[in-house]
Amino acid sequence: DTAVSQTPKYLVTQMGNDKSIKCEQNLGHDTMYWYKQDSKKFLKIMFSYNNKELIINETVPNRFSPKSPDKAHLNLHINSLELGDSAVYFCASSETGTPNYGYTFGSGTRLTVV
Amino acid sequence: AQSVTQPDIHITVSEGASLELRCNYSYGATPYLFWYVQSPGQGLQLLLKYFSGDTLVQGIKGFEAEFKRSQSSFNLRKPSVHWSDAAEYFCAVGGNTPLVFGKGTRLSVIA
Numbered sequence: 001d002t003a004v005s006q007t008p009k010y011l012v013t014q015m016g017n018d019k020s021i022k023c024e025q026n027l028g029h030d031t032m033y034w035y036k037q038d039s040k041k042f043l044k045i046m047f048s049y050n051n052k053e054l055i056i057n058e059t060v061p062n063r064f065s066p067k068s069p070d071k072a073h074l075n076l077h078i079n080s081l082e083l084g085d086s087a088v089y090f091c092a093s094s095e096t097g098t099p100n101y102g103y104t105f106g107s108g109t110r111l112t113v114v
Numbered sequence: 115a116q117s118v119t120q121p122d123i124h125i126t127v128s129e130g131a132s133l134e135l136r137c138n139y140s141y142g143a144t145p146y147l148f149w150y151v152q153s154p155g156q157g158l159q160l161l162l163k164y165f166s167g168d169t170l171v172q173g174i175k176g177f178e179a180e181f182k183r184s185q186s187s188f189n190l191r192k193p194s195v196h197w198s199d200a201a202e203y204f205c206a207v208g209g210n211t212p213l214v215f216g217k218g219t220r221l222s223v224i225a
Contacts, residue, residue: 004157035215040217041152041202041217041220042215042217042218043158043204043215043218044215045212045213045214048212055212090157090158101163102148102160103158103160103213104160105150105157105158105159106157107156107157108156108157
């Protein structure tokens with residue numbers, strides 16, 4: 001039973017395209033997150049979302065948008081992809097918006113823009 | 115603003131030797147502190163966490179960490195490293211805001 005699953009695991013696409021990454025969690029958690037890990041392994045929060053509030057990191061370009069059809073899913077949609085968007089994107093979830101119990105991470109989606 | 119510093123980018127230890135990975139944090143309130151491990155091509159796995167109580171916390175895989183408020187540190191230790199411990203280790207801090215991660219320490223293990 002995969003707790004947090006992301007699809008696809010690998011994504012190669014051309015500049016200018018629009019793509020989505022899907023994330024699903026079966027833990028019953030209330031809050032989900034998207035992190036970006038760059039080539040130097042640095043993890044940076046992009047979004048956090050629960051059924052009440054979307055918090056956007058102000059440094060994230062508006063080409064990135066999270067979409068949540070229900071509490072168990074938080075998809076990441078990216079418009080007009082750029083070379084600099086190449087990275088590994090991690091989805092995570094936690095209970096009730098606090099990190100008290102830590103986050104559960106998905107296995108990541110490696111995005112390569114060519 | 116909250117931040118995490120992991121001063122060591124890369125550490126190499128011999129199998130069976132002890133290990134200490136350093137982590138310093140900056141946080142305006144009571145911190146929740148975490149250590150995660152990332153094996154190549156994998157997601158992040160929680161090793162241990164601290165949010166109150168005993169300042170020495172035990173985690174999985176034989177790891178432990180000690181919270182020292184006076185030094186704003188949360189160093190990770192293991193008495194005897196195994197070759198399978200080779201990975202990237204991340205320290206993170208949070209409270210009621212999303213976790214902020216350090217830049218990671220890559221651990222290499224030699225025979």
